[in-house]
Amino acid sequence: MSLTPEQNNAICIEFFEAAWNTGNVREDLLSADAVDHSLVGGKSKTEPGSGSFKHIVGMFRHAMPDVKLTILDEIYTADKVVHRWSLLGTDTGGVMGMPPSGKTITLTGTTVVRMADGKIAERWANVDELGLLQQLGVVPPPPGA
Template sequence: MSLEDNKFIVLQAYEAFDLGDIEKGKTFVASDIIGCVMGSHQLQGSDAFFGYALMMRAAFPDGFHTFVDVIAEGDKVVTRGTFSGTHQGEIMGIPPTGKHVKFSIIHIDHVIDGKIVEHWGQGDMMALMGQLGAVSN
């Protein structure tokens, strides 16, 4: 697949997440996906991957990604930007605050045969925790 095809697949997967369309998202993700999110949380398989996605959607039902950079090389796509949303569900033991948050993210997605087979995501958790009032800014 071309670099542009790989970018398209990754961006469509994020768009599906942002719309809360897990079924559409599943069309872009391999059943045996491996992921690492929020630093060290390991995910094995699409059930775990989408379980995490649903947890994030429950915490931030209006959450969405805004990408500044989308860079592809070989079979990897790197996205850099922000995640924004309103905290309406528990996350990391923090009850809903109703606060709108926005924090930086960087993802690396590995695409093979039109499917994301690996996802590595990093977010600025200190910024998120500060905005939720869990740590002082």
């Protein structure tokens, strides 16, 4: 079942908004062998199925239970969907294994998805981890900032 680029984009929005904003990783929108090519904290989490998606969403929702995803830009063509997004939340649970800071954090990134038969087949994400570490005070801001 081949969908239009607009339909593929709508599925991605539905999946990512449900996952990040409510914690519901919609397995019905993932292909059974979906691959998440994520790199979080310098560690690859590539594995087939929903496990990696659940791990990453769970990790950030544990750290920031009030996290809210906002999709800033959408680009889609054929079987590819690209979103530039931001996550906003309060670090009450400790981000990426660090102690809770109590700070409001804005995390930004870009996600590329490959769709197949109306489902998410692959995902790649680039996340501004340096900006996150600077907000947490782990890394100093750039000179003059």
